[in-house]
Amino acid sequence: MGFVVHVGAVVHIGRYSISASLSGFWPNGPVLVTAVYGPCVGALRGQLWAELHQVRQLAASLWLLAGDFKCLLSPADSSSLVSFGQSMSAFRSFVDEFGLFDVPSTNGTFTWSNNKNPPILHRLDRIFLSPELFSAFPSSSLDLGPRHLSDHAPLLLSIHRGRAAVNGRWVAFRLSRKLHFIMRETLAWKRIFWSSRFSEVADWDEEILSLQASDNISVDQSSRLLCLQCLAHEWQIRESIHWQQRSRLGWLAHGDQNSRFFDLAASQRRRLMLLQSMVIESRVFLGDDILPALSTHFRDFYSKPLCFHAPLPDFHLSSLSVSCVISLERPFLYQEIKNAIWALGSGGFLKEFNQATCVLVLKRPNPTDVTHFRPISILGTPYMIIAKLFSLRLAPVMPSIISPFQVAFIKGRRLQDTVVLANVVVHSLYCLRLPSFIFKLDIS
DSSP states (O other), X not given: OOOOOSEEEEEEEOSSEEEEEEESSOTTSOEEEEEEEOOSXXXXXXXXXXXXXXXXXXXXXXXXXXXXXXXXXXXXXXXXOXXXXXXXXXXXXXXXXXXXEXXXXXXXXXXXXXXXXXXXXXXXXXXXXXXXXXXXXXXXXXXXXXXXXXXXXXXXXXXXXXXXXXXXXXXXXXXXXXXXXXXXXXXXXXXXXXXXXXXXXXXXXXXXXXXXXXXXXXXXXXXXXXXXXXXXXXXXXXXXXXXXXXXXXXXXHHTTSSSHHHHHHHHHHHHHTOOXXXXXXXXXXXXXXXXXXXXXXXXXXXXXXXXXXXXXXXXOOOOOOHHHHHHHHSOOOHHHHHHHHHHTOSSSTTSSTTOXXXXXXXXXXXXOBGGGEEEEEEOOHHHHHHHHHHHXXXXXXXXXXXXXXXXXXXXXXXXXXXXXXXXXXXXXXXXXXXXXXXXXXXXX
């Protein structure tokens, strides 16, 4: 590695590193270059990280760290199977703490070999750049030289200014590179998969046509025809799903932008929800009279007193005990109301206490009658509190008045019990060898 500098001075000599301040190739200030030769004993690597912490304080911003660290950064740095140990974790913590950029090699991965057959390869030699130095020289590259007399490969660092495309930490840089690689491989697989599939489907169609055109086909040919028809049908479903997903890509890419795509989507939605005329109680309203008429209609609708009586046949319903009736009819206490309010959450639901919102949901596009809307009323806070009070008051007596065969929505009962019961019944009938059938009812 060679530098053309104007001024250079050694600023620190440690047990495992030597640092020099170099100036001349970067106009914004000197660069601190640290050469490292790490300890071979794992117990001494903590001293190396402590020493490099002190060295980092000497650099204002630009720092180049290079050398033989005698330590792996990840299990991928070894040709043999190794686990993520404590030394790797300490090394990774040091790199992430200072946001160092590990300059990747362009012509190899491993820098050390034991020179045996088969060899054991490790990546022990690295060059790190500080975030400021990497932002100044984002196009820097690292080349590995040939190993002649040493078991380590020489490192050649090429520093180029280029365009600073990455200003974040090295973790984000590595992630972006991985995502770019995955996207490239996925697109290549997609081209191969779809092109081969289209040709394969064309062959299926030709074979299906030839078999269907035959007057007399064998049993094997009939089975083959059925199989090809099933495969072609499955492919049509997949292709339909594919184009449905592709149709959403335009909205995901341009839906939030003031583009022609957004204008067309908004115009189409406006046409579907356009109110030209509205029939309300046999009266026709046009233009600006529609919205006031709708507001008056639903205000009167919700203001009418509720008169509803459902005649019930002679059902044999469970009755409550006297103690349950007394507990239900007693006045609500202050603590009960407080518990109900607290159970609703501590959000801002008390801000608009006595208000409600009515939203009209379309049943069909281009509505022309008031019955084409489904009003959804969002209850205000008092109704929420009253409903919560009733639910808390009724919860203790619900198991006594609800049939034991109702297993859902009751505290202490689980819907999974019906699945277990069904399995037990089926298993018992199978073991007893009794002629029987199972009748499933789903009443909604």
